[in-house]
Amino acid sequence: MNALNVFAENPSDELYTASSLSVIEQFEEINEQLYTSFLEFSHRVLTPNLVSKKEKLVVAVAISHITDNAYSIEHFTRLAKQEGVTIEEVTETILVAAALKAGSALAHRINTYNAFVREDN
Known part of the structure; x- marks a missing residue:
């Protein structure tokens, strides 16, 4: 857009x-x-298949947050609410996604360290 x-x-x-x-x-x-x-x-x-539509929408809201997709946050939150997802469920899954995103940043610190100590610098 x-x-x-x-x-x-x-x-x-x-x-x-x-x-x-x-x-x-x-x-x-x-x-x-x-x-x-x-x-x-x-x-x-x-x-819905092995995962329910409600579960898929909760996942979509959480992923939208960690991918910084403002329009998807709006779109999937509205769909999730229509599907019966509660604010508590949305909040919990956003925090799970945030923890994973933070963890990936910490896990990649080794790349920074390797770049810093590399002999060809």
Whole structure:
């Protein structure tokens, strides 16, 4: 949506506005086949199978937070709420995701150390 904003007649200076979500339909006008394929894929992955739709949506909200995807946070939180997810469930899974993200940062500190002590510096 932010990329489309750049091409707008009167582009906004504000990023990640909730009202920008309505702009997504412009992708359909630009490339209907790819847009439709994307929507079909999105719907398929949320279809309950071994994991329920509710569980998938809680995971989507948590991942949206650690990937810094503001629009996905909005979209998947609304879907999760409609599916009966509670604020407590969302909060808990966001904290689990945050702990994993923090852990990965700590785990990668060895890369920093190796770069620092490498002989070719």
